[in-house]
Amino acid sequence: MLIPDDFHALVVGSSGALGGAFVKHLRMDRRCQSVSELSRTTNPGFDLSRPEDFSDLLKGLEMPAALSLIVDATGALSLLGLGPEKSLRTLKAAQLRLAMDVNAIGPMLLLSALMPCIKRSGRVLYIKLSARVGSISDNHKGGWYSYRSSKAALNMMLQSAALEWQRTNPAAQVIALQPGTVYSRLSKDFLHASTTYVTADESVQSALLALDKLQVKTGAQFVDYRGKSIPW
Numbered sequence: 001m002l003i004p005d006d007f008h009a010l011v012v013g014s015s016g017a018l019g020g021a022f023v024k025h026l027r028m029d030r031r032c033q034s035v036s037e038l039s040r041t042t043n044p045g046f047d048l049s050r051p052e053d054f055s056d057l058l059k060g061l062e063m064p065a066a067l068s069l070i071v072d073a074t075g076a077l078s079l080l081g082l083g084p085e086k087s088l089r090t091l092k093a094a095q096l097r098l099a100m101d102v103n104a105i106g107p108m109l110l111l112s113a114l115m116p117c118i119k120r121s122g123r124v125l126y127i128k129l130s131a132r133v134g135s136i137s138d139n140h141k142g143g144w145y146s147y148r149s150s151k152a153a154l155n156m157m158l159q160s161a162a163l164e165w166q167r168t169n170p171a172a173q174v175i176a177l178q179p180g181t182v183y184s185r186l187s188k189d190f191l192h193a194s195t196t197y198v199t200a201d202e203s204v205q206s207a208l209l210a211l212d213k214l215q216v217k218t219g220a221q222f223v224d225y226r227g228k229s230i231p232w
């Protein structure tokens with residue numbers, strides 16, 4: 001049972017397909033007390049490509065109570081008008097750097113900025129949308145340098161954050177979530193007629209049920225939307 005009772009939740013990236021579906025399904029959960037939203041277009045908002053700007057974010061954030069469930073559903077695959085790299089020859093420093101900011105550095109600094117709003121004891125669940133392609137041991141195809149490496153870096157930082165957090169709150173749980181292949185702005189240009197995908201609603205509904213069945217563990221857990229563990 002990872003989902004806390006009587007939770008106050010925050011969904012970061014609520015403007016996205018998966019973020020919006022998390023807002024909807026969390027609000028339908030009988031344990032839900034409130035769901036706040038934060039995205040590039042809310043006020044206050046934030047831009048992950050400028051992670052040094054988050055220190056003032058808390059001043060404008062209004063939440064009814066301390067958070068016990070946080071979902072960060074932000075992320076980007078295509079950046080600077082460039083899709084995922086197929087070859088070493090096409091690597092661009094700016095694309096690699098920006099992917100790190102948006103997919104790894106930004107979300108971790110955002111979590112750091114949000115810590116004062118999070119419950120200090122008892123069950124707390126932080127879910128960060130990661131991606132299976134961030135698994136080094138599962139990389140059998142290569143390519144996608146910036147997206148893969150930024151998600152792998154994210155995963156490493158999630159593990160460190162979980163271990164640090166659990167020293168002061170052993171009930172805090174950190175999930176690196178692979179949502180499945182989901183039709184969204186991020187993915188639509190890379191889905192082929194033969195690709196099997198799920199809707200954001202199906203992914204989130206399944207993920208919330210599966211996460212609730214997971215056991216509390218030391219460190220972060222890298223799982224898919226059906227609750228199946230993914231090797232780092």
Ligand SMILES: NC(=O)c1ccc[n+]([C@@H]2O[C@H](COP(=O)([O-])OP(=O)(O)OC[C@H]3O[C@@H](n4cnc5c(N)ncnc54)[C@H](OP(=O)(O)O)[C@@H]3O)[C@@H](O)[C@H]2O)c1
Binds near residue numbers: 012102
């Ligand atoms: N869709 C899939 O098949 C799939 C598969 C594996 C993993 N994932 C992961 O799932 C997460 C959500 O993806 P999605 O499919 O729901 O994509 P999406 O619909 O494109 O949503 C992406 C979200 O990230 C936000 N975002 C992007 N760049 C940002 C920036 N610089 N600053 C602030 N916010 C930014 C977007 O905000 P705006 O609305 O302002 O652009 C939006 O809220 C991502 O982490 C992705 O890597 C998705």
